[in-house]
Amino acid sequence: MRSPSPLLPLRTLPARLARSIRRGWLVWTAALAVLAITTLALLDEQREYEGALVALTRQQQMLALLLSDELAARLAAVRRDALLVADDVSAGHGPSEGMRKAYPSIEVRSSESAPSPHPPRTMSVLVPSTEGRTVELTVPVAWVMGPSARIERPDELVVLVRPPDEAMWQAADGRQIQSDPLTRAADAGHDTTRLERDEAVALGLPDRRAVAAVDATDTGTLGRWTTAVVASASQERDRWERARGRLLLGVLVPCALIVAFGATALRRQRRELELEKQLALAALVRASDERLARASRAATTGTLAMGIAHEISTPLGVIVGRAEQLAGRVGEDPKAARAVRTIGEQADRITQVVRGFLDLARGGSPSLRPVDPGDVAHGALRLVEHRFVAARVVLVTAVEDDLPTLAGDLRLLEHAVVNLLLNACEASGPGMQVALSVRSADAGVDFVVEDRGAGIRPEDIARATEPFFTTKAAGSGLGLAIVHEIVNIHRGSLVLEPHEGGGTRARIHVPAQGEECSDA
Template sequence: MRSASPPLPFRTLPSRIARAIRRGWLVWTAALGVLAITTLALLDEQREFEGALVALARQQQMLALLLSDELSARLSAVRRDALLVADDVSAGHGPSAGMRKAYPSIEVRSSESAPSVRPPRTMSVRVPSTEGRTVELTVPVAWLMGPSARIERPDELVVLVRPPDEALWQAADGRQIESTPLTRAVSEGRDTTRLERDDAVALGLPHRRAVAAVAATDAGSLGRWTTAVVASASQERDRWDRARGRLLIGVLVPCALIVAFGATALRRQRRELELEKQLALAALVRESDERLSRASRAATTGTLAMGIAHEISTPLGVILGRAEQLAARVGEDSKAARAVRTISEQAERITQVVRGFLDLARGGSPSLRPVDPGDVARGALRLVEHRFVAAHITLVTVVDEGLPTLAGDLRLLEHAVVNLLLNACEASSPGTLVALSVRAADAGVDFIVEDRGAGIRPEDIARATEPFFTTKPAGSGLGLAIVHEIVNIHRGTLVLEPHEGGGTRARIHVPAQGEECSDA
């Protein structure tokens, strides 16, 4: 017999696993996509932040230029006053009272003398005169950086001035500060620069990054002065942090939900796959049990068939012996001779069928010889036509011409078609029709039996060929099982299906004779 196909759950399990894997990849791909979008959005926000820093640096650059121009104007005023003091000293009298009131300290000395120590919160401005003297005016830082002191904002903006030939920067409150980033920007000729957090804290700004703009002022004989405006980027940074927080909340929360739902779905799918696997294993075990049961029933059937055949052989021998005795006594009675001949032929037929069943029960194979499909149909009709006449059922036969030759056992094929015709006869009502069609199909021959009886239920089709399964009150359950076995040994197929107009359609397909089955 042909091996049964694997149960449905095992055939569909790989595809379900593949679908689960695809769904899992889709979930993780979606999560990665959301993370990629989040990263791109953060990078875009970072570019916006960088753009804001550039705009802030440009603003400070404009402010530094304005303060540099104001510083240049004040230094010009100081230079003018220094030249007036030098003229007063040359004229033999000291600086005027107005000058002494305007400047905390006024000194006129030779160029070689060392400068004096200036008071706190002041800045010395040395102006060379035409007579080789140097006029050193001590200028209050608050006055020299007057506009700068007004625009400074605590924790936001700082203005610094660096006199010529000095390394320290002067703040409006009198502090002297060393700032490497500002000094490096001046030496490299850059207008703007950025300060890290520690450098910003050293200038009195918050622990945030800062931007600075520097502008140089050429005061002629007073040297080259430099003005620096340093602004903290804390506001921009805080706005960026808030925007980043909103972005992360708006994107990562849905991403987390997607991942959570995806993980939940994956766990659920794993449980479903595990359950399907268990069901498939249970179905396989059940299928194996059913096949073992069918094999057991088949073995029982074979044993029973062997016993029945053994018991039938003795009566058949008696019948054949009596028929031979009658044949010798009938003499010239042609009718009696024909009857005795028929008895002998049918008894011999029974002997051949029984012998074929015994071979099948022992596991042997029938002898395959060339068989004409028309002979199979005609032989089956001769055996069952009296049953149709008695049941008042019309039997219609259509046998196509030019049918291919089959390789098989004529008696067994006849018996298979006979069983189908008898089933159709028993299922039909008087006055109805049963049709037998023999036609070429798919490199073989189809024997089709159609009736208009009660029909077969779809749930009974799968079990119809099992031994001892029957829906008839007085049925044995062996007819279709025998047909199925005969068809299998002929490498054919048996298909049962409900007829469209009611009833049952049974089809036996037997492949045509091949080269290996040619008669010897």
């Protein structure tokens, strides 16, 4: 009897081969499915990362535009000073003492002469004038760049300025930097560009890609100045790498279990990942909006403060000098002596207000001292009384007794109430009434100004405190913006609302002393 053959029967080969092919097909299908899903997820994350870079670039464009406007304003001030110097030279005397104190170096020479080397941390501004002369003013870099030093953040954002006809870029800390990508973008007229890792490191940023916004400002005779805002994409890159790691883990694990648990687990995981990405992007947008708002307020306040200081300092010095001269001539006339003393007091008040605005522009806080709300109200009334008399508008006041003491700056709070009273006076016609009431409310004090004028439209309330927004034909749009900033630094609130029966009701609430936070 023969033993059975060790070989498998031929008829069993096709079945085993079919099963092997099916198993191989399933393995390859699962592997391709995992690969396809992983690839699609990574591409989706890559698109999200590129979208985050685009959003970051747009934010830098807005910053560059704001800083470029600020730079143009400061250069315009330098040009005015240079023309004054040229006029002084033409008149036969040198620059004034104030000019010499304001600028480290002042030179007036012929237009053919070569510029002089300037000290470190400064830059030279050449201003052509009449009679073939050129005025060269040496200006500190930190002053020219203005709010850039406050906007810059170490390892995150750098602001650079390139003077006309120069290859080097100036940083706020005085460094001179050569950046070929920024120079190419500026020369080509591009608004944005991206920097590779080594190019970002050369600017003092982390070893990550960076995005930059470039804005050129034509200042006329001063040439074409260029502002560049460069932001590191390290946070977006790190967030993308973390999201990619989470994504790989979250996709591969469900794909490994997809045969056992089906497509339900995968869809659930994908929904969780999408929700996580949306939350991360929402947090990024909120943080970015807050940074842009702070930069805008800083730029606006800086422009306002520098304008006030520049325009008021000279006439204020003349007023003080004339008052001192008159003080020695009035003799025993009490009425004249009182008038001279009043001039000095009001000049001192102007000086204090200007200093307060300069502190706000530098990002500082006012010196908080105990303030009587009644002193704020009475001081404001003394300042606006003549305006109400001239406009024939009736001013009614009601100040409660035993009001809680405030912690703040008396002059700034007076200024805020004065602005509200003047707005109410301008909105009222002859014979109308404006009411100022000061009362305790919510662990603090309310200063309420009510008028019966045309009233504020509901759609204008949200924008009323924005800088330069105004509904008046000759308004500057800065009054309520200043009030809002003063109230904010006193940790208070400003509420505008239409008055029942017509008119506007404006309320300033300031917390009482001891209620504000320790960092006020």
